[in-house]
Structures are given as C-alpha cells and as structure tokens.
Amino acid sequence: xxxxxxxxxxxxxxxxxxxxxxxDQTRLPFAFVLTRLATLEDAALAIRTMIVRGAxxxxxxxxxxxxxxxxxxxxxxxIDRAVATLAATRPTAINLRWALDRVAANLxxxxxxxxxxxxxxxxxxxxxxxxxxxxxxxxHGGRIIADRHAATGRPVTVLTHCNAGWLATVDWGTALAxxxxxxxxxxxxxxxxxxxxxxxxxxxxxAFELHGHGVPHTVIADNAGGHLMQHGTVxxxxxxxxxxxxxxxxxxxxGTYLKALAAHDNRVPFYAALPFSTIDWTLDDGVREIxxxxxxxxxxxxxxxxxxxxxxxxxxxxxxGSPVANPAFDVTPARLVTGIITERGVCTASAEGLYxxxxxxxxxx
Amino acid sequence: xxxxxxxxxxxxxxxxxxxxxxxDQTRLPFAFVLTRLATLEDAALAIRTMIVRGAxxxxxxxxxxxxxxxxxxxxxxxIDRAVATLAATRPTAINLRWALDRVAANLxxxxxxxxxxxxxxxxxxxxxxxxxxxxxxxxHGGRIIADRHAATGRPVTVLTHCNAGWLATVDWGTALAxxxxxxxxxxxxxxxxxxxxxxxxxxxxxAFELHGHGVPHTVIADNAGGHLMQHGTVxxxxxxxxxxxxxxxxxxxxGTYLKALAAHDNRVPFYAALPFSTIDWTLDDGVREIxxxxxxxxxxxxxxxxxxxxxxxxxxxxxxGSPVANPAFDVTPARLVTGIITERGVCTASAEGLYxxxxxxxxxx
Numbered sequence: 001x002x003x004x005x006x007x008x009x010x011x012x013x014x015x016x017x018x019x020x021x022x023x024d025q026t027r028l029p030f031a032f033v034l035t036r037l038a039t040l041e042d043a044a045l046a047i048r049t050m051i052v053r054g055a056x057x058x059x060x061x062x063x064x065x066x067x068x069x070x071x072x073x074x075x076x077x078x079i080d081r082a083v084a085t086l087a088a089t090r091p092t093a094i095n096l097r098w099a100l101d102r103v104a105a106n107l108x109x110x111x112x113x114x115x116x117x118x119x120x121x122x123x124x125x126x127x128x129x130x131x132x133x134x135x136x137x138x139x140h141g142g143r144i145i146a147d148r149h150a151a152t153g154r155p156v157t158v159l160t161h162c163n164a165g166w167l168a169t170v171d172w173g174t175a176l177a178x179x180x181x182x183x184x185x186x187x188x189x190x191x192x193x194x195x196x197x198x199x200x201x202x203x204x205x206x207a208f209e210l211h212g213h214g215v216p217h218t219v220i221a222d223n224a225g226g227h228l229m230q231h232g233t234v235x236x237x238x239x240x241x242x243x244x245x246x247x248x249x250x251x252x253x254x255g256t257y258l259k260a261l262a263a264h265d266n267r268v269p270f271y272a273a274l275p276f277s278t279i280d281w282t283l284d285d286g287v288r289e290i291x292x293x294x295x296x297x298x299x300x301x302x303x304x305x306x307x308x309x310x311x312x313x314x315x316x317x318x319x320x321g322s323p324v325a326n327p328a329f330d331v332t333p334a335r336l337v338t339g340i341i342t343e344r345g346v347c348t349a350s351a352e353g354l355y356x357x358x359x360x361x362x363x364x365x
Numbered sequence: 366x367x368x369x370x371x372x373x374x375x376x377x378x379x380x381x382x383x384x385x386x387x388x389d390q391t392r393l394p395f396a397f398v399l400t401r402l403a404t405l406e407d408a409a410l411a412i413r414t415m416i417v418r419g420a421x422x423x424x425x426x427x428x429x430x431x432x433x434x435x436x437x438x439x440x441x442x443x444i445d446r447a448v449a450t451l452a453a454t455r456p457t458a459i460n461l462r463w464a465l466d467r468v469a470a471n472l473x474x475x476x477x478x479x480x481x482x483x484x485x486x487x488x489x490x491x492x493x494x495x496x497x498x499x500x501x502x503x504x505h506g507g508r509i510i511a512d513r514h515a516a517t518g519r520p521v522t523v524l525t526h527c528n529a530g531w532l533a534t535v536d537w538g539t540a541l542a543x544x545x546x547x548x549x550x551x552x553x554x555x556x557x558x559x560x561x562x563x564x565x566x567x568x569x570x571x572a573f574e575l576h577g578h579g580v581p582h583t584v585i586a587d588n589a590g591g592h593l594m595q596h597g598t599v600x601x602x603x604x605x606x607x608x609x610x611x612x613x614x615x616x617x618x619x620g621t622y623l624k625a626l627a628a629h630d631n632r633v634p635f636y637a638a639l640p641f642s643t644i645d646w647t648l649d650d651g652v653r654e655i656x657x658x659x660x661x662x663x664x665x666x667x668x669x670x671x672x673x674x675x676x677x678x679x680x681x682x683x684x685x686g687s688p689v690a691n692p693a694f695d696v697t698p699a700r701l702v703t704g705i706i707t708e709r710g711v712c713t714a715s716a717e718g719l720y721x722x723x724x725x726x727x728x729x730x
C-alpha cells in the first residue's frame with residue numbers, strides 16, 4: 001500500500017540481489033525506516049525482536065532467512081540448522097513453519113550450489129502468493145462490508161484487534177484487506193482500532209496504515225470494545241489469525257477472545273480473515289492444542305514512545321517490584337466466530353466450512 | 366493500610382483543623398506525596414484530575430469539599446453553588462451525588478455560621494462509615510475466598526480490574542477488602558491485576574497497594590484475563606463498582622464487562638464488592654440508564670512514567686493524527702454477576718437480592 005503516495009511492500013529483494021529489505025516496524029509509527037537483512041541471523045533477529053511481525057510476513061521473512069542461510073552454508077545440515085533457528089523464533093504462528101517446510105523440501109531436491117538461488121526464488125514466490133491471497137481476501141470480505149452498507153445505508157463500523165493489515169503481510173493485509181477493498185469501492189467504512197496492549201500494534205501500526213491510506217478510524221483502549229458493542233456502535237468485527245484449527249478455532253493476538261465474547265453477547269458478526277497457510281489441519285481443539293507464546297514481561301512494564309521534543313523515551317508504567325505475566329495470544333473457540341474469510345471465499349468456522357473451501361485437504365487429513 | 370509500616374488513610378483532617386490532606390494518586394506508584402485541600406476549588410480539582418479517585422473516596426472528598434466551600438461562602442446559595450461545582454466533576458460515580466446530598470441536607474438545617482463545622486464533622490462521619498463499611502465487605506467477601514481455599518486446598522487466584530482497593534476508599538477498599546481479610550487470616554491468595562488502560566490504575570495503584578501490603582500478585586495486560594480463565598488459572602473475579610442499579614447491573618471501570626463475559630463463559634464466579642452508597646435505587650437498566658463519562662483522548666494517546674534515570678516523562682504512544690475515543694466506564698448486566706458483596710452480606714445480583722439486604726429501601730422506592 002502507499003506511504004506518502006509511494007507504494008511499498010513490507011519485504012522486498014534488495015537491489016544487490018542477495019539480501020532483502022524490510023520496514024523496521026519497531027520504529028513505527030514515528031519513523032519510517034528500512035533495514036537490510038543479509039544473513040540467517042539478521043532474519044532470525046528481525047522475527048524475534050518483531051522488526052517484522054504478523055503471521056504471513058513472518059512466514060515470508062523466514063523463507064528469505066532460509067535463503068540467506070544458504071549463502072553461508074548450503075549443506076543439508078545447514079538447511080536443518082537454519083530451519084531449527086528460524087522455527088524457534090516465534091512458537092505460535094503456523095505460517096512460519098509452513099514456509100520453512102515448503103522452502104526446505106524444495107532445497108533438498110537440488111545440489112548445494114543451487115540452493116541459495118532456489119530458496120531466494122521460492123521466497124519471492126511465497127511473497128507473490130501472499131499478495132494475491134490477501135487481495136482475494138479483500139474481495140470476499142469487502143462484499144460483507146458492502147452488503148452491510150447496502151442493508152443499513154449507513155457507514156459501516158468495523159472493530160479490529162492488533163494489526164492484521166498490510167504491515168502484517170507483504171501487502172493488503174488479512175483483516176484490513178476487506179476494509180481497503182470496501183474503501184476503494186467507495187463504501188463508507190469507519191474502523192475502531194483496539195490499541196492492543198502490551199505491544200500497541202493497533203495504536204502504532206493499524207492506525208498508521210489507515211491514516212496513511214485515508215481510511216476513517218478511531219483508536220480505543222482494548223477495554224472499550226464491549227461497551228461500544230452494547231451501545232450498537234459496532235457493525236462487525238474482523239480480526240486476523242496466527243493459527244486456525246481444522247474445526248475453526250482462531251488463535252490470534254491476546255484479547256481477541258474477549259472481543260469475540262462481546263460480539264456474541266451483542267449479536268455483532270465476528271469474522272477472522274486469514275490465508276490458507278494459517279490453517280493448521282493437524283489440530284482440532286485450539287484452546288487445548290495451540291502453544292501460546294509467553295513474552296518478556298518488560299513489554300507490559302515498559303513503554304516506548306515519542307517525547308514532546310521529538311525525541312524518544314522508554315518509561316516504566318507498572319508499580320516497581322510487581323511480577324508480570326505476558327501471554328501473547330489467545331484462542332477464540334469456533335462457536336464464537338461467525339465466519340472465516342480466506343482467499344477462496346467465506347465459510348463457517350467449522351470443519352465442514354473449512355473442508356468445503358479446501359476439499360483437497362479432506363483426503364490429506 | 367500500611368505503607369512502609371506506617372498506617373495511612375487516603376484522606377484525613379489536616380492538623381490545622383480546617384483543611385484536609387489526601388494522597389496524590391497521580392504521583393503513585395513512583396512517589397508517595399500528600400497534598401492539602403483548603404478550598405472548594407482544591408477539592409473539585411483533586412476529583413477532576415484524579416488526585417483522588419475511586420467512587421467511595423470521591424464521595425468523601427466531595428463532602429469535605431462542601432465543608433471547605435462553607436468557609437468562603439456559607440450562604441444557602443453558596444451550598445447550591447458548591448454542590449453544583451462538585452457534582453459536575455465526575456458524572457458516573459453515584460457516591461459523589463449521595464455524599465453531597467447528605468451533607469447539603471444537613472447544612473440547610475443550620476444557620477450559615479454553623480455550616481462549616483457541621484459539614485466538616487459530617488464529612489468525617491462519612492469517612493468513618495466508609496471505613497466500617499469496607500471492613501465489613503472484607504469480612505463477608507473474605508469468607509468466599511476462604512471457602513474456595515477450603516474446597517480446593519490450593520491458593521486462591523482472584524482477578525481484579527482497576528483499583529477498588531484502599532486507595533479507592535478511605536481504608537481497606539471494596540474489591541480488595543476480601544483479599545486483605547483473607548490474607549490476614551492466612552488464606553493463601555494470589556491476585557491477578559489487570560493493568561486497566563488507559564489510566565493504568567491496576568498497574569500503578571492496585572499493584573502498589575498489594576506490594577506494599579505483601580499480598581502475592583501478578584500484573585497482566587487487560588487482554589490476558591480471558592485466556593487465563595480458559596486455562597483454569599482464575600478461581601474468581603472480584604471488582605468494585607461506581608454505580609450499581611436496583612436490579613444488580615454493575616457499572617465499573619471500562620473493560621469490566623469483558624472480564625464478566627469471560628468469567629461467565631468459563632464458569633468462574635464473578636463478584637462486585639460495593640458499599641450501599643454505590644447502589645442507585647432509582648435505576649433498573651444500567652446499560653441504558655447510566656451516563657458514561659467520556660474522558661480526554663490524551664489518556665489514550667499519552668502515557669507518563671519513570672525513566673531509567675529516575676526522572677519522569679510523558680510519551681506519545683498512538684500514531685500521530687489518529688482520532689481517539691475514551692469511554693471511562695461500562696456496565697456489566699446482572700445476568701453475568703454471580704453475587705454482590707456489600708457491608709451487609711452477599712446477595713444475588715437482582716432486585717430480590719439487593720432488597721433482601723436492604724429491606725428498608727423496598728418501601729422507599
């Protein structure tokens with residue numbers, strides 16, 4: 001999407017032909033900085049420290065990371081080592097594992113000297129497929145927003161949590177793709193953006209994207225969404241997903257489950273938008289089976305932001321000496337999810353719905 | 366309760382006999398500073414800027430504010446003006462209105478020259494009654510925690526939202542009174558403290574109180590509670606209230622409703638602890654009838670905290686140019702509330718339950 005009228009992707013090949021550039025998302029929303037990844041270690045660090053984040057973008061970055069590893073050590077042991085290093089960076093996102101498996105399987109078929117070029121090209125293909133997939137999610141999900149507008153004649157207010165926008169993917173986004181698509185068609189849409197503590201991806205990234213693209217929006221504390229739904233302010237919710245089970249349980253940023261409960265209690269439709277690579281066909285019960293990453297408590301106790309003089313500072317916001325817990329994701333049971341929007345269409349959050357869109361998985365499972 | 370072994374109340378008469386001292390809660394948790402209120406304007410400003418906060422403490426501060434106003438203008442018009450000024454500081458808390466009505470009714474019975482002394486004494490009585498009331502809430506609610514411990518043999522994990530501790534009252538607290546009571550009896554209790562965005566009263570005040578008193582606790586992002594309840598980590602929830610309707614709808618800090626939904630979904634008992642002065646017998650449907658204060662968006666966009674060098678800074682944390690909404694309270698419908706703990710005992714969140722504890726209100730209504 002555009003920043004100051006200039007189209008960008010979140011990750012793209014460097015002109016040197018052997019490294020990649022990414023937007024450093026830890027610097028947003030106050031500074032727009034590109035950073036170059038030239039080694040496996042660069043890529044692993046970028047994922048771990050959330051220079052890049054968002055399940056689809058993590059997958060593409062990991063694929064490029066595996067390519068970069070092949071420059072240093074294209075042996076089969078080198079593949080295994082790089083896959084292990086990259087897989088360990090974030091435990092929850094399934095796309096990470098999916099992208100690594102795809103590139104690694106491809107690499108094992110060729111000689112070491114061909115592996116870097118093969119992996120680099122394959123990573124590029126994964127990136128292109130992600131863009132096409134997100135664009136299709138936008139088409140399918142955009143119809144839900146347009147239908148709502150047609151039914152009410154009013155602007156459509158969509159609540160979203162965290163950042164599942166173009167910054168979380170290569171372009172377009174997942175949860176925000178339907179919003180960009182509706183906006184492009186002239187459907188009046190207003191986005192309620194959960195700030196998304198503790199890392200504030202909503203306030204920092206989703207607000208940045210929507211502002212940059214000219215989509216009307218309002219930032220709210222994570223606590224506010226239930227109240228707004230009680231008072232009829234929210235037409236529908238759309239969130240992304242880091243992993244979705246074969247029966248439609250949706251793992252996403254911590255706090256998503258609370259919004260799904262409020263949506264259910266107030267009869268507000270609740271959708272998850274995700275590409276096929278987010279679906280973990282090996283899992284059924286998301287609450288019991290999906291490992292939830294526990295992140296550093298410092299994400300809760302400290303916040304970084306801009307000072308009035310334009311400088312930056314990190315401040316402590318929790319009473320000193322108090323312990324902190326910081327689970328990064330939660331699972332919304334399928335019973336609370338109205339529908340799942342994928343690149344193939346919209347289905348119910350159920351095994352029937354998902355296998356209906358992906359019949360080829362039925363035999364594979 | 367104690368700070369560094371020294372007992373404090375949140376508000377107490379100044380030795381000069383004509384003003385009052387309060388703990389400046391905007392300076393917590395990093396600095397413990399007392400500030401003197403000597404005029405009506407001091408008291409109104411202290412409530413509006415949240416130097417004092419918490420429904421019961423706001424009521425007591427308003428009562429003292431009315432007394433301070435009588436020093437400057439003890440006329441009947443002066444009473445009306447002071448009541449109007451103080452009532453306008455915070456629109457949601459019912460105790461504020463209740464305390465003002467009580468003191469004002471008292472003042473109208475006496476001559477202007479007696480009014481300051483009368484109001485000052487009456488404010489003191491309201492403070493003493495609040496302490497007794499909170500202590501009784503602790504006794505009744507503490508039994509729920511002790512019973513849970515007796516049933517499981519494990520430490521009892523209680524999730525709370527915002528600060529309804531001794532800092533929100535004159536002493537003991539409402540939601541935290543049962544925890545202090547259980548802790549004092551040797552019942553092992555662990556408190557999960559919602560940070561409570563946007564003002565972080567949980568991370569700043571509840572954590573400060575519990576740490577100061579030696580009660581085990583863990584601070585979490587507001588988003589985390591649902592996930593923790595799904596995984597059986599939470600034994601019960603206890604929150605305070607700023608206004609509770611005659612049929613048991615509980616208005617409390619924004620985000621409380623989301624925790625009640627999660628508790629209901631996971632069969633975790635959910636209690637509200639409150640003194641009788643919080644009950645608004647004139648209202649039934651809290652969601653429709655209780656006015657919800659919309660506070661300054663700067664509470665969402667900016668945060669103040671401590672720098673590594675010990676200084677303080679205010680930082681911007683939302684993408685510049687994005688609009689913000691900031692509703693301060695929400696209403697949890699009675700159907701999601703397991704019980705209400707008051708100074709008279711524990712009842713169901715219903716008209717039957719509340720009139721059962723307060724039969725004298727049945728005829729008054």
